[in-house]
Amino acid sequence: MSGAVHHLLGYDVSKQSHVNGDFLIDDGVLATLPQATKILSAQRYGTSAWTVTARIKARLPDGSETRYFLKCASEESGRVMIEGEFHAMSELYKRAPDLVPKPYAWGKYKADHPETYFFLQQYIEMSNCVPEPNQLCEKLAKLHRTSVSPNGCFGFHITTCQGSIPQSVGWETSWTTFFAKLLKHVVELDLKLNGRWEDLETLEQRIFSHVVPRLIGNLERDERSVRPCLIHADLWEGNTGTSYEDNAVYIFDSGAYYAHDEMEIGDWRCHYNKIHDAVYTETYLRHNGPSEPKEEWDDRNRMYSIYYNVVYSCNHMSQGKAVRQV
Structure with missing residues (x-):
C-alpha cells in the first residue's frame, strides 16, 4: 500500500492552474467541499509510513479562508484504514469536540491509478x-x-x-x-x-x-x-x-x-x-x-x-x- 500511494507525489501539479504548491488535488476531494470553494494552495505536509498527507488552503464561498488537512491511502487496505479513521475521529469529535480536530469527509479519488482514498479534516497549527x-x-x-x-x-x-x-x-x-x-x-x-x-x-x-x-x-x-x-x-x-x-x-x-x-x-x-x-x-x-x-x-x-x-x-x-x- 505505501508504495502505491506515494505515486501521488509524482503527479504533475502543472495541471492545477491558479493553485500554489506541490500537491495535486483530486476532483473527488473537491466534490466534498462547499460548492464554489476555491483552492489557493496545496502543499505536501508531514510524514507517514502508510499514507501521504497534505495541507490545503481554500477560500470559501462567503469569502473567508480556511485550511484543511488531507490524508490519502491506496488500495483496499487503504480504504479500510481511511474509512475507519474518519468514523473513529467523527465519534471522538461528537463526544469531545475540544480534544480532536473536526473531521469533514472521507471518499475515493476520481483518478484510479492507483485506487486512492482520502480523509479530510480541520487543519490546526500544532x-x-x-x-x-x-x-x-x-x-x-x-x-x-x-x-x-x-x-x-x-x-x-x-x-x-x-x-x-x-x-x-x-x-x-x-x-x-x-x-x-x-x-x-x-x-x-x-x-x-x-x-x-x-x-x-x-x-x-x-x-x-x-x-x-x-x-x-x-x-x-x-x-x-x-x-x-x-x-x-x-x-x-x-x-x-x-x-x-x-x-x-x-x-x-x-x-x-x-x-x-x-x-x-x-x-x-x-x-x-x-x-x-x-x-x-x-x-x-x-x-x-x-x-x-x-x-x-x-x-x-x-x-x-x-x-x-x-x-x-x-x-x-x-x-x-x-x-x-x-
Whole structure:
C-alpha cells in the first residue's frame, strides 16, 4: 500500500492552474467541499509510513479562508484504514469536540491509478512537543467518563486500524470476551507476519487459557461490571499536538472503539512511547481512578500493554522478530 500511494507525489501539479504548491488535488476531494470553494494552495505536509498527507488552503464561498488537512491511502487496505479513521475521529469529535480536530469527509479519488482514498479534516497549527500531562489527562478522563456506547456493548460499528493493522472490534457484551478476541487477532497476525516462536506461543496460549479469564474476568465477577467508554486506542505522543494559537492539546490518528477505560493507557506502558513517563499514568489516575479490584490495576495495565506491543510488532514486521524479542 505505501508504495502505491506515494505515486501521488509524482503527479504533475502543472495541471492545477491558479493553485500554489506541490500537491495535486483530486476532483473527488473537491466534490466534498462547499460548492464554489476555491483552492489557493496545496502543499505536501508531514510524514507517514502508510499514507501521504497534505495541507490545503481554500477560500470559501462567503469569502473567508480556511485550511484543511488531507490524508490519502491506496488500495483496499487503504480504504479500510481511511474509512475507519474518519468514523473513529467523527465519534471522538461528537463526544469531545475540544480534544480532536473536526473531521469533514472521507471518499475515493476520481483518478484510479492507483485506487486512492482520502480523509479530510480541520487543519490546526500544532507543535509536536509532548503534551502537557494535566490537560491531556483531564480531557481524556472526561471523554472516558461521559461517553456512552450506542448499544451498551464493547466494540465499534466499523473496522478501525492501528497503523496499518485492522483491529477486531466487532460488538461483544462482555469485556473479557471482547479483549480476548481483540488480542488473539493480533497474536495470530504477528505469528503469520513475523514467524513462529515456540516459547512465545506457549506463553500466549497460557495467557488465553488462564490469565485473561482470571485477571480480566475478575472485572466482571462478584457483581462487578465494566462500562464501555470510547477510547482513542492508539494514544502516544506522535498522535498528539498542542495548538500554537491557544496551547490546547489535541489528539488524532485514532483507531477508536468502545472499551474498558483502562485499555487506553495500557499503551503508555510500552517502551517506545515518551508518554511512558510515569507522570502521565499518575496524572490520569488522579482524574479517573482504577476499576475494582483496585489491587489488580497494575497487572491489568501490564496485560493491556501486551496488545499494543503485539500490534507494534505487526506494524514493524521488517524488524518484527527483533521487536518481539525486546
